[in-house]
Amino acid sequence: MGCCHADFAMVEGSDRGFTLGMPTFTFGAGVLAEAGPNAAELGLKRVALFTDRGLSGGEHVAKVKASLAASKVDAVVYDEVAIEPTDASLQAAVRFARESGADGYVSVGGGSVIDTCKAANLYATHPAEFMTYVNAPIGAGQRAPGPLKPHIACPTTSGTGSEVTGIAIFTLGSLNAKTGIIGRRLIPTIALVDPDVTRTLPANVVASTGFDCMSHALEATTARAFPRRLNPVQGLHRPVSQGANPFSDALATQALDAVGKYLVRAVRDATDVEARTEMMYAATLAGISFNASGCHLPHGLSYAVSGLTREWHIAGYPQGKTLVPHGMAVVLNNPSVWRHTAPVSPARHLHCATSLGADARGATPDDAGEVLAGRVIELMRAVDMPNGLSALGFGEADVDALAVGAEPQYRVIKNAPVDVGRDEITALFRAALRYW
Numbered sequence: 001m002g003c004c005h006a007d008f009a010m011v012e013g014s015d016r017g018f019t020l021g022m023p024t025f026t027f028g029a030g031v032l033a034e035a036g037p038n039a040a041e042l043g044l045k046r047v048a049l050f051t052d053r054g055l056s057g058g059e060h061v062a063k064v065k066a067s068l069a070a071s072k073v074d075a076v077v078y079d080e081v082a083i084e085p086t087d088a089s090l091q092a093a094v095r096f097a098r099e100s101g102a103d104g105y106v107s108v109g110g111g112s113v114i115d116t117c118k119a120a121n122l123y124a125t126h127p128a129e130f131m132t133y134v135n136a137p138i139g140a141g142q143r144a145p146g147p148l149k150p151h152i153a154c155p156t157t158s159g160t161g162s163e164v165t166g167i168a169i170f171t172l173g174s175l176n177a178k179t180g181i182i183g184r185r186l187i188p189t190i191a192l193v194d195p196d197v198t199r200t201l202p203a204n205v206v207a208s209t210g211f212d213c214m215s216h217a218l219e220a221t222t223a224r225a226f227p228r229r230l231n232p233v234q235g236l237h238r239p240v241s242q243g244a245n246p247f248s249d250a251l252a253t254q255a256l257d258a259v260g261k262y263l264v265r266a267v268r269d270a271t272d273v274e275a276r277t278e279m280m281y282a283a284t285l286a287g288i289s290f291n292a293s294g295c296h297l298p299h300g301l302s303y304a305v306s307g308l309t310r311e312w313h314i315a316g317y318p319q320g321k322t323l324v325p326h327g328m329a330v331v332l333n334n335p336s337v338w339r340h341t342a343p344v345s346p347a348r349h350l351h352c353a354t355s356l357g358a359d360a361r362g363a364t365p366d367d368a369g370e371v372l373a374g375r376v377i378e379l380m381r382a383v384d385m386p387n388g389l390s391a392l393g394f395g396e397a398d399v400d401a402l403a404v405g406a407e408p409q410y411r412v413i414k415n416a417p418v419d420v421g422r423d424e425i426t427a428l429f430r431a432a433l434r435y436w
């Protein structure tokens with residue numbers, strides 16, 4: 001079972017089981033054209049099709065619409081999804097969903113689109129005051145009281161894994177903090193994962209989403225193992241972020257292997273169909289893996305980075321406002337985190353490093369953090385990632401503010417294999433300022 005199964009030995013009072021909310025997905029070139037037959041098979045007559053303005057006039061949405069029409073499924077399009085959704089943008093989507101008369105949902109887009117569609121489906125199917133389903137302690141953290149309507153998710157980037165997770169992330173305006181809605185019932189009914197969509201992705205998007213995928217797999221593997229979870233509730237109350245387990249280990253290992261072999265090729269050459277296809281598959285595997293385990297420090301810290309960056313623009317993403325791509329904000333914290341967490345589970349960190357292609361011959365447990373951090377830095381440099389948080393304009397004077405900005409993420413940070421407080425988080429940001 002898994003890479004280091006001794007980590008799953010039971011301890012006094014621990015949860016003795018783990019739960020998998022398994023998604024159904026179809027993977028392969030051209031499978032977007034299967035949207036119509038899948039919708040018809042689900043008995044759908046009229047779907048709300050969620051996308052964004054950048055995609056709504058493009059070939060992927062056209063392909064899905066044509067497939068739905070051929071199967072005699074009506075589609076009403078909502079293309080006002082916000083990139084980086086907010087509570088306000090989600091509630092606008094919910095209003096559309098309620099008024100659409102749809103009996104099911106199709107999403108075509110990146111994580112923002114798919115997440116928005118999950119939330120719209122949840123609130124339109126089981127109406128409630130907005131904070132009812134938002135993660136505790138920020139919201140009431142209630143579970144959906146019943147199944148949602150069918151949702152066919154069609155990702156157009158290779159990284160977020162949102163098509164196979166029960167997670168919807170957004171910024172809560174009143175706190176200016178990222179939070180989410182999480183539950184196994186949010187997992188889309190079917191994901192159509194079509195690597196053809198990656199042919200036209202800009203290099204920067206492939207790089208950032210690829211590092212998001214990598215970090216999902218690394219965090220799923222290094223998260224506090226499920227028998228050691230701080231909150232050992234069992235049965236139906238077992239959280240989605242239940243900790244590392246043998247199932248999430250296996251898929252994460254396969255995803256890391258692909259990232260190590262194909263990420264750099266996929267970024268550098270848009271015509272490298274093999275590399276871009278493998279990255280698309282890795283993203284879905286890593287999504288299933290972290291959905292069954294949980295993310296921790298790199299994701300928890302990333303939201304403070306993206307929220308506090310003063311000025312940052314990057315080709316391939318919407319211009320006009322400062323935007324740090326999610327995967328970039330995540331990877332910039334990676335080496336710093338691995339150097340800190342490796343002493344708790346050096347075998348796991350070394351396993352991750354070798355899966356990513358590091359040469360760990362002769363490495364001792366004491367070297368684990370450096371070997372994994374070193375391999376991640378190697379990949380970052382190969383695809384021109386910024387050299388740490390200082391490249392985004394942060395300095396020593398900002399690390400305290402970053403640590404305060406990470407506080408709303410303690411739900412995620414608690415999954416880390418080590419206990420961290422304000423001092424440790426400040427030190428992690430300081431160590432992430434510059435890597436080479």
Ligand SMILES: [Fe+2]
Nearest residue numbers: 160212216326
């Ligand atoms: Fe992510």
